[in-house]
Amino acid sequence: xxxxxxxxxxxxxxxxxxxxxxxxxxxxxxxxxxxxxxxxxxxxxxxxxxxxxxxxxxxxxxxxxxxxxxxxxxxxxxxxxxxxxxxxxxxxxxxxxxxxxxxxxxxxxxxxxxxxxxxxxxxxxxxxxxxxxxxxxxxxxxxxxxxxxxxxxxxxxxxxxxxxxxxxxxxxxxxxxxxxxxxxxxxxxxxxxxxxx
Numbered sequence: 001x002x003x004x005x006x007x008x009x010x011x012x013x014x015x016x017x018x019x020x021x022x023x024x025x026x027x028x029x030x031x032x033x034x035x036x037x038x039x040x041x042x043x044x045x046x047x048x049x050x051x052x053x054x055x056x057x058x059x060x061x062x063x064x065x066x067x068x069x070x071x072x073x074x075x076x077x078x079x080x081x082x083x084x085x086x087x088x089x090x091x092x093x094x095x096x097x098x099x100x101x102x103x104x105x106x107x108x109x110x111x112x113x114x115x116x117x118x119x120x121x122x123x124x125x126x127x128x129x130x131x132x133x134x135x136x137x138x139x140x141x142x143x144x145x146x147x148x149x150x151x152x153x154x155x156x157x158x159x160x161x162x163x164x165x166x167x168x169x170x171x172x173x174x175x176x177x178x179x180x181x182x183x184x185x186x187x188x189x190x191x192x193x194x195x196x197x
Contacts, residue, residue, distance in 0.1 A: 061106030080137035090179040097187040110148035141168040166197040
């Protein structure tokens with residue numbers, strides 16, 4: 001049996017995960033210990049594998065195991081559209097819907113004066129470079145409908161307005177909503193009804 005301090009350290013780490021507090025983390029760790037052979041060891045092995053192989057796509061910022069993710073590597077997806085999202089979880093939410101057939105660009109967050117996050121802290125310069133270097137005809141701004149998300153969308157629109165057609169998600173995305181929490185039908189409707197920025 002592991003020393004209690006090691007168990008407490010694991011609980012503390014698990015409690016830092018989104019959606020888990022100290023009590024939920026404690027329950028999860030106790031369950032993992034009880035199911036050591038079935039869950040704990042395979043989970044530890046999988047985490048070790050991901051820790052050593054996961055990396056960001058050099059082109060779009062998606063997470064995978066290669067320098068260029070499968071979406072960017074797929075020539076069929078070079079259709080002239082780039083969908084700009086805040087985080088990888090938003091990219092995965094869009095992919096779950098199965099509607100968008102172009103490529104993505106992950107910003108890594110939103111502009112925030114309060115948190116000292118400017119364009120250089122995000123992947124906005126890389127987006128501008130991609131527009132200049134790839135045959136892009138449309139940029140779809142699929143940013144969360146929050147104040148920071150909309151501020152970021154307006155900034156990007158100012159940077160790209162003369163270079164490319166700009167659209168944004170339309171109906172279906174509620175104000176204050178986040179893509180990762182939306183169902184596939186809502187994402188599909190929002191993407192299909194996008195509007196010019």
